[in-house]
Amino acid sequence: MNLTGQAMLMRIFVGEADKVGHQPLYERIVQSARSAGLAGATAWKGMTGFGATSRIRTARVLDLSADLPVVIEIVDEQAKLDVFQGVLDDLFEQADCGGLVTLESVNVRRYLASNGRENAVELS
Secondary structure, three states, X not given: OOOOEEXXXXXXXXEOOOXXXXXXXXXXXXXXXXXXXXXOEEEXXXXXXXXXXXXXXXXXXXXEOOOOEEEEEXXXXXXXXXXXXXXXXXXXXXXXXXXXXXXEEEEEOOOOOXXXXXXXXXXX
C-alpha cells in the first residue's frame, strides 16, 4: 500500500473496561481495522482522563483504576474510514458503551509497508 499526501486520522476514545463479549473493545477495533484492510491501527493506554461521566480515572497506585482511557489511532484515506465508521457503530452497539470518534486531516510524509514480512503481534 502506498499512502502519502493528504489522509485522515481517526481517533477513537474508549474505556479499558469496555468489552464486546469477553474481549476488550479496543482489541476488537484494532482487529476489525486490520480485517478492513486499513493502513494500520495503534491503541494507546492513558494514564489519567475523564469522559462524559466526568469521573476521573487514573493509574496512580492509590487510585488504581481498572478502566483507564484507551485511544485507538488509525490513519488512512477518507473513503476507507467512512466505511469503517459503520463497523465502529456496530462494535459500540455490541459493547453497549459510549465513546468518542474524531477525524482530522493529516499530511502523511512517509508510510512504508513491511515488504511482505509480518512483524505484527497477533491478538487472540
